[in-house]
Amino acid sequence: MSVHPVLRRGLLGLLALVLLLALATAAVWAWQLAELPLTEPGAAAGADAAERGAYLARVGHCEGCHTARGGAPYAGGRAVATPFGPVYASNLTPDAPTGLGRWTLAQFRRALLQGRSADGRLLSPAFPYTHTTRLALADVDALYVHLRGVAPVHLANRPHGLPFPLGTQAAIAWWRALYFRPGALPAETGRGAAWERGRYLAEGAGHCGACHRARSGLGGSADTLGLAGGPMPDGRWWAPPLGPVAPDRVAERVRWLQTGHGPRGNALGPMAEVVMGSTQHWSLADLQALASYLQSLPPAPPAPAVAWTADAAVQEAGAGLYRERCADCHGTQGQGRGAAYPPLRGSRVVTATNALNLLRVLDDGGFAPVTAGHPRPYGMPPQGLSDNEAAVLMSWLRSRWGHAAGPVAAAQVRRWRE
Structure with missing residues (x-):
């Protein structure tokens, strides 16, 4: 039986497309498997290598991702949520069969600098090798010494x-x-040592951009996007932009990273984990260097003011919910109460263009990190609001005290909760 000419041409075109895709994939694969030259491994251990490695592990919050809830430090098993499915962090302990015990220094260097496993496999980009590739070789070696211990x-x-x-x-x-x-990061002249160190921390060792950089639908990002914020990989929180702040607030930002607490609010959600496990342990010089670098970034565009007035039903219901749920701690005018309860008036969580974080605090509660500088923070329990109640309270908060952030619909709350 003969094949119709049109069908034959279609099949030949499809076959050619598949063949072309296969050849292109093979070429890309070969390119990515090509080894970049690395300096021959030398003596990684120095007098302070283990101590420096432990500090760098704190800076990178390695233990935070590579420790399961209730599990042993660095033993892996924690699910890292991505839009495509969970990626499970690997075992970084020196156990020979299941961890890094058989890894050589050269293999460890290749993992952090080139995103390749000990056997040469390409590692999942959930491991932030797009940032660890910026690390200095001496810092990679120090991390190796620390993890071996x-x-x-x-x-x-x-x-x-x-x-x-x-x-x-x-x-x-x-x-x-x-x-x-x-x-490594491209060299820039005329910036100063503090700025250079801050960039190294933000773009490399501390990999701030892993959360605070916008991503494409494929989960990738580009350096040109800066630290303009975006949805967290699990979609549950929104990472705010990390642009400059008013000069008189730079010291406040440093203190906030040390303690997780400040006059404008506390670190909550994923950032509470980062402060507790990482930034509170940074040296003051490194925190100041990071702040110096962030001051040089482009400012985030101002949130558009939304001209709207809550109708009488929302005003009444929202005011009632606020009196019942919020006023005792946050004050009748959202002014907060000293160091215990942060203000809601002017809060970035309340007034952000994206209200997702506000919903998360209402749903999950607000629990600031325990830090040396703020060892006994107060917490807020989950509120247990319905979709409509959450939408009404959020809309009311976003329209009060000079706020102009826009209403939140019950349907939006429902989608965020799904």
Whole structure:
């Protein structure tokens, strides 16, 4: 039986397309598997290597991602939520069968600087090698020394929960071709040592951009996007922009990173974990350097004022919910109460263009981190509001005390909660 000419041409075109895609994938894969030259491993251990490595691990919050809830430090198993499915953090302890016990220094360097496993496989980009590639070789070596000294834990790594073909080496190779450019940060002259250190911390060791940089639908980002904020990978929180603040608030920003507490609000949600596990342990010089770098970034565009007035029903219901749920702690005019309860008047959580974080605080509660500088923070319990109640209270808050942030619909609350 003969094949119709049109169908034959279609099949030949499809075959040619598949062949072209296969050849392109093979070329991209080969490119990504190509080794970049690394300095030959020398003596990684110095007199202060372990101590410096422990500090760098704090800066990078390595333990935070590589420790499961209730699990042993660095033993892995924690799910890192992504829009595509969970990626499980690996075991970084020196256990030989399941951790890094058999890894050489050269293999460890390759993982952090090139995003490759000990056996050469391309690592999932949930591991922030787009940032660790910026690390100085001496800092990579110090991290290696530190991790060799933690308690070994025998815990096999869990397979990731990514649907086919997203977790395949071919898919990762394509992603890397689009978004991964290994190597140190480009040199900039005339900036000063503090700015250079701050950039190294933000873009490399502390990888602020892993959360505070906008991402494409494929989960990649570009340096040109800056630290303009965006949805967290799990979609539950919104990371705010990290642009400059008023000069008289720079010291306040440093103090907030030390304590998780400030006159304009507390660190909550994922940032509370970062402050408790990481930034409170940074040196003052490093925090000031980071603040210096953030001051040089482009300012975030001002949130558009929304000209609206809550109708009488929202005003009445919102005021009632506020009296019942909020006023005792946050004050009748949203002014807060001393160091215990932050103000809601002027709060960025309340007035942000995206109200997702406000909903998360209402749903999950507000729990600031325990830090040396603020060892006994007050917390807020979850409020248990219905979709409509949450929308009414949020809309009321976003229209009071000079706020002009716009209403929140019950349907939007429902979508965020799904």
